Amino acid sequence: MSSTAPIAEPGGGVGLSPRIFVQRIFAGKTGPVLTVLAALVILWYAGAVYLNAPQQIDRDRRAEIERSVTDFMGATWAQERPVLPAPHQVAAEIWKTTFAMNPTSKRSLVYHGWVTLSSTLTGFGIGVLLGIVLAVGIVYSRTLDRSLMPWIITSQTIPILAIAPMIVVVLGSLDVAPIFAKGTVSAYLAFFPVAVGMVKGLRSPDPMLLDLMRTYSASNWQTLVKLRLPSAMPFLFASLKVAIAISLVGAIVGELPTGARAGLGARLLAGSYYGQTVQIWSALLVAAFMAAILVTIVGFADRLVLKRMGIAE
Structure with a gap:
């Protein structure tokens, strides 16, 4: 046998x-x-x-x-x-502050994770909407393409740690809710991959198909909805995976330099103040898990949408 x-x-x-x-x-x-x-x-x-x-x-x-x-x-x-906590120490801290503690407690990682997640999703939504609008404008306007696209690329050369405190403090002085103030930092990071990916996607249709739409006297709106947007979907979802992860980074960065009292960034800050390295590493790993889950959700939506459109099996 x-x-x-x-x-x-x-x-x-x-x-x-x-x-x-x-x-x-x-x-x-x-x-x-x-x-x-x-x-x-x-x-x-x-x-x-x-x-x-x-x-x-x-x-x-x-x-x-x-x-x-x-x-x-x-x-x-x-x-x-410890200088570097062992994996079992970090795992025990995550278990204690996630499952063995009241989720509404100020020491619970569930509570801090929810605060950061709220800012992340807010900034992600704003950034995606802004990126799509800018991409459509760049594709359909030669003036915007030549004037705006270089500035979009240049905006990402500014260190986020340099402008995050200014954004949060200025918006806070205007009585803007903290979730939107930190979300603005996330949106600043998220809009760039979406804008660049959507520009590439909206320009991806075969020129012969664009000529065919003109032959049928299709308007710019009809061409956008029936040809350009469906062709851009794979590019959009690839950009969304990057945007959702970087939005989480932006939300945490927005919490770090402003003395926030809630959020994973605040948890990292408190751990660094008191030398609680186990607390720091547990917050870092929870942030990594959150990013992985968010990217997985976007990937699931990617497969579902493309399958319904007949683009993917």
Whole structure:
């Protein structure tokens, strides 16, 4: 019998041998992702030992404690305020501040995550709308194409850390709600990939199809709705994946330099003030998880819309 043959299970079913099961996992995306993740965790633990060792050696010398290598490694992974917290310390902090705490508590990452997410989605919506409007104007107006497009590109050369405090403080002085003030920073970052992607997408239809629309005496609006926009959908969703992730970055950056009391940026700021590195890393990982979830949602919408349009299978 071949080694790839199914193995009969006690209940009468047929299963795969462990070797074939592993081969199938690594044939897809799951195996490589798990391998990279395991390597990162191992490097993280090694880095925690290396960076926390001087502090632990000093403590043990003062307390006149002699440890074995394994005990010493365990001590570097259990410090209260480590230079680099171990993965299990960060995981425990995330669990405590996410699942084992009231979501409305000011110490809950759910509460802070929701504050940041609100600003992210607000800025994302504003940025997407602005980017699409600018792209349509650039495509249909040669004047805007020559005058506006260079400024759009130049706007992204300004460091966001330099203008974020000014935007938030100025809008705050005008009694603009914090969600819109921080959302403006997100919109500033989000509109650029959308505008550039949509310009590329709106110009992507075959010139012969554009000539055909002119032959049928189609108006600019009809050409936009029936030809240019459908052709731009793949470009739009590719841009949205970038925009939603960078909107989250903008919301966090908007919270950092202004002394915000709520949001993941405020959590990072408080952790840096009091030397709570575990708190800092837990907020960073939660932000990364949020970004991954948001990009996944946009990707799901991408597949759904393109499938309904008959562009993707």
